[in-house]
Amino acid sequence: MTRNVKSISPEDTVRRAAELMKELDVGAVPVVDGAKLVGMLTDRDITIRSTAAGQDPSKTRAGDVMSTDVRTCFATQTVEEVLAEMGDVQIRRVVVVDQASHSLVGIVSLGDMATKHSASTDQALGEISQPSDSKA
Template identity: 70%
Template structure:
């Protein structure tokens, strides 16, 4: 049975919650990714996705060069451990409609990798179709906090 450590991406770039969403978007472009873990020191405090930037910030009229990652990031981050099975994590991803999950070391509690639907599709095909179908089902947008404060 394959575990997450068999399929995860190990060299994970992160961003600080104090950085601007413009910098986050630039990093996503440079790295060709759609999400970046947000770390305060070594502690995972959120995830910033291209969708967070587009829906929570740009659509609300927030300026990319002054809006902080911490203002629009997702804070309810699902994580997994390197020893969990691929099938177990795929099921969780499908249940909560997410495409990427940070991998946390059980001892240090530090981010040691990230696993995505793409990683699993290329390295482990069983179960990916069902999870991808669940993740791709339409969900209500999360607009919490939009418009609650104005930035100039």
């Protein structure tokens, strides 16, 4: 897992979020209100929910376009449990939260899993890569 993850507030602008994504070379940033995880903002969220809608990135708040149905896991869960969840819902990253406070601890990505547990990742990658029935 990646620890010391940078995050944004729901009040930050989409422009600030995009700048942080560029700086960190990532496609998603957690959105936290205080210590509480309230969403995730992805480059896809910015493109589909903000840019395609003609919103001004300097005025649009991250909280207005973030995804709120964020899948999380605990640091104590097994690799197999987390990979199964990732495969079931076709996601490439999961936010790791503290079991007691549900505050942000880190992010685990499929890439993280692949470098440590390549045999376990094969099935999850196949499931994650299946075409989705829904259209964004």
